[in-house]
Amino acid sequence: QQPVQSPQAVILREGEDAVINCSSSKALYSVHWYRQKHGEAPVFLMILLKGGEQMRHEKISASFNEKKQQSSLYLTASQLSYSGTYFCGTEIKTSYDKVIFGPGTSLSVIP
Amino acid sequence: EAQVTQNPRYLITVTGKKLTVTCSQNMNHEYMSWYRQDPGLGLRQIYYSMNVEVTDKGDVPEGYKVSRKEKRNFPLILESPSPNQTSLYFCASSLSRQGAYGYTFGSGTRLTVV
Numbered sequence: 001q002q003p004v005q006s007p008q009a010v011i012l013r014e015g016e017d018a019v020i021n022c023s024s025s026k027a028l029y030s031v032h033w034y035r036q037k038h039g040e041a042p043v044f045l046m047i048l049l050k051g052g053e054q055m056r057h058e059k060i061s062a063s064f065n066e067k068k069q070q071s072s073l074y075l076t077a078s079q080l081s082y083s084g085t086y087f088c089g090t091e092i093k094t095s096y097d098k099v100i101f102g103p104g105t106s107l108s109v110i111p
Numbered sequence: 112e113a114q115v116t117q118n119p120r121y122l123i124t125v126t127g128k129k130l131t132v133t134c135s136q137n138m139n140h141e142y143m144s145w146y147r148q149d150p151g152l153g154l155r156q157i158y159y160s161m162n163v164e165v166t167d168k169g170d171v172p173e174g175y176k177v178s179r180k181e182k183r184n185f186p187l188i189l190e191s192p193s194p195n196q197t198s199l200y201f202c203a204s205s206l207s208r209q210g211a212y213g214y215t216f217g218s219g220t221r222l223t224v225v
Contacts, residue, residue, distance in 0.1 A: 032214070041201060041218050047213050103151060
């Protein structure tokens with residue numbers, strides 16, 4: 001039931017864009033996105049509740065395609081502070097009281 | 112400051128010696144949960160609690176116990192720790208699972224069982 005994230009890792013130069021994908025084999029009630037910096041706790045970025053919904057946190061945005069059971073996180077004009085591991089968390093429609101996290105995508109932004 | 116507080120941050124213990132990791136939140140959140148984080152596996156849910164005296168198993172509950180006697184506290188108990196429970200543990204809370212709110216995580220507890 002764990003969602004699949006791609007890519008596993010990505011290296012960007014400052015100012016470049018990136019997309020992180022999250023897909024599930026189950027129908028989804030919601031998708032969460034979190035960022036975890038090395039040695040720190042995960043920090044909540046945003047939640048998407050409806051198909052077609054798009055949310056934004058600073059220059060990071062996300063979309064939710066309910067039919068495809070997928071969500072994508074868009075990092076625009078990346079900054080050094082964006083470095084970290086990004087996790088999606090999915091709530092399955094048949095078990096909405098649990099958030100199951102993906103394995104994470106490691107993002108490194110270099111000068 | 113709104114936060115989830117875990118203690119201890121680091122713990123080294125021996126196999127079989129009972130231990131408790133405490134978790135407390137000051138946000139009046141209904142929902143609390145424990146996760147363990149292992150390289151390549153992401154965050155896996157151990158137990159969760161929808162409210163006081165209501166707890167349920169997550170995906171990897173074996174070897175763990177929890178209790179929720181007060182709304183703010185959700186301790187994780189390892190009755191007889193084993194080396195395969197060496198991991199980074201996070202407590203998280205949320206206003207409610209109804210309506211789907213984001214989680215606030217504690218700072219983590221790095222546990223080593225030798």
